[in-house]
Amino acid sequence: DGGITQSPKYLFRKEGQNVTLSCEQNLNHDAMYWYRQDPGQGLRLIYYSQIVNDFQKGDIAEGYSVSREKKESFPLTVTSAQKNPTAFYLCASSEAGTGGAYEQYFGPGTRLTVT
Amino acid sequence: QKEVEQNSGPLSVPEGAIASLNCTYSDRGSQSFFWYRQYSGKSPELIMFIYSNGDKEDGRFTAQLNKASQYVSLLIRDSQPSDSATYLCAVRGIKAAGNKLTFGGGTRVLVKP
Numbered sequence: 001d002g003g004i005t006q007s008p009k010y011l012f013r014k015e016g017q018n019v020t021l022s023c024e025q026n027l028n029h030d031a032m033y034w035y036r037q038d039p040g041q042g043l044r045l046i047y048y049s050q051i052v053n054d055f056q057k058g059d060i061a062e063g064y065s066v067s068r069e070k071k072e073s074f075p076l077t078v079t080s081a082q083k084n085p086t087a088f089y090l091c092a093s094s095e096a097g098t099g100g101a102y103e104q105y106f107g108p109g110t111r112l113t114v115t
Numbered sequence: 116q117k118e119v120e121q122n123s124g125p126l127s128v129p130e131g132a133i134a135s136l137n138c139t140y141s142d143r144g145s146q147s148f149f150w151y152r153q154y155s156g157k158s159p160e161l162i163m164f165i166y167s168n169g170d171k172e173d174g175r176f177t178a179q180l181n182k183a184s185q186y187v188s189l190l191i192r193d194s195q196p197s198d199s200a201t202y203l204c205a206v207r208g209i210k211a212a213g214n215k216l217t218f219g220g221g222t223r224v225l226v227k228p
Contacts, residue, residue, distance in 0.1 A: 104149075
């Protein structure tokens with residue numbers, strides 16, 4: 001089955017610790033994205049990548065870092081510099097290019113709680 | 116002004132009725148428009164997308180786009196209790212590098228039996 005997997009589903013960390021969220025896709029999509037969702041809110045873009053070894057900051061990149069060493073994988077690290085990291089984190093992927101709809105498909109999400 | 120605006124709801128709809136959801140956007144050059152459904156605690160799932168003015172139908176769902184007025188709407192016909200969810204509107208602007216989408220805050224829909 002083609003799809004996007006995220007792990008773990010729930011993650012608990014102490015304040016001051018870095019934590020890495022996993023995102024893997026087997027849809028052969030070039031583009032991958034990380035979003036953050038807070039309760040009752042829409043999605044806000046953290047980072048995105050259109051091709052391996054290249055990525056760009058989204059609207060709320062401060063306190064986060066990413067890597068894109070493989071087409072299938074786009075891990076997100078939430079660093080201790082992120083002031084309010086507790087949220088629902090969603091990974092998405094899409095085809096890349098111009099002139100098309102390039103709809104994004106989402107993984108199941110990781111719910112991070114930092115205390 | 117937010118880039119993509121939706122009424123947060125809840126929109127309460129009797130079972131079998133039509134639910135009408137609206138979304139307005141500020142970037143006049145926006146190209147593609149998406150509707151996602153998100154159940155509580157779950158990730159968004161794509162319902163449909165539209166990029167030409169007019170209506171696009173898919174089963175019980177119809178998306179309507181009016182670029183001149185900068186709004187896109189979603190109609191859900193014969194609403195079912197299983198349609199109770201938050202519906203997210205997303206827009207790809209003309210300046211959107213990397214196929215970035217901008218999301219509205221979502222409209223919560225409650226279908227009452």
